[in-house]
Amino acid sequence: xxxxxxxxxxxxxxxxxxxxxxxxxxxxxxxxxxxxxxxxxxxxxxxxxxxxxxxxxxxxxxxxxxxxxxxxxxxxxxxxxxxxxxxxxxxxxxxxxxxxxxxxxxxxxxxxxxxxxx
Numbered sequence: 001x002x003x004x005x006x007x008x009x010x011x012x013x014x015x016x017x018x019x020x021x022x023x024x025x026x027x028x029x030x031x032x033x034x035x036x037x038x039x040x041x042x043x044x045x046x047x048x049x050x051x052x053x054x055x056x057x058x059x060x061x062x063x064x065x066x067x068x069x070x071x072x073x074x075x076x077x078x079x080x081x082x083x084x085x086x087x088x089x090x091x092x093x094x095x096x097x098x099x100x101x102x103x104x105x106x107x108x109x110x111x112x113x114x115x116x117x118x
Contacts, residue, residue: 016039016044018035020032028085029053029083029085032051032053032081032083033051033083035081036049036051036080036081039081045079045080045081046077046078046079048077048078049074049077049078049079049080049081050073050074050077050079050080050081051080051081051083052070052073052074052080052081052082052083053083053085054066054070054082054083054084054085055084055085055086055089056084056085056086056087056088056089056090057086057089059084059090059095059096059099059103060089060090060091060093060095060096060099061095062095062099063094063095063096063098063099064095064098064099064101064102066099067099067102067103068102070082084103090103
């Protein structure tokens with residue numbers, strides 16, 4: 001899929017969003033970091049792309065403002081990977097709902113111009 005996208009000139013326009021599930025300690029965060037390196041090696045992301053890690057509980061507390069800060073950081077780096085650890089902690093309370101409303105379209109496969117959501 002990546003090779004086809006590159007041949008067609010789509011590059012990062014394809015969706016590279018992924019979701020990792022598993023018990024604590026099974027390596028989800030480590031795999032997310034390696035995924036970023038993999039996308040850089042394939043030239044899907046620029047070499048200076050960043051990996052930004054956050055947590056569902058943090059987004060639930062800080063809301064969409066935290067996501068906007070994260071996306072600004074990614075944009076300034078020219079792209080990157082956003083890793084939301086324990087995303088299940090996002091709730092339907094006010095701040096959590098705002099964060100969910102911001103992040104769900106990205107997670108549903110809509111393309112983010114700045115890179116994948118993990």
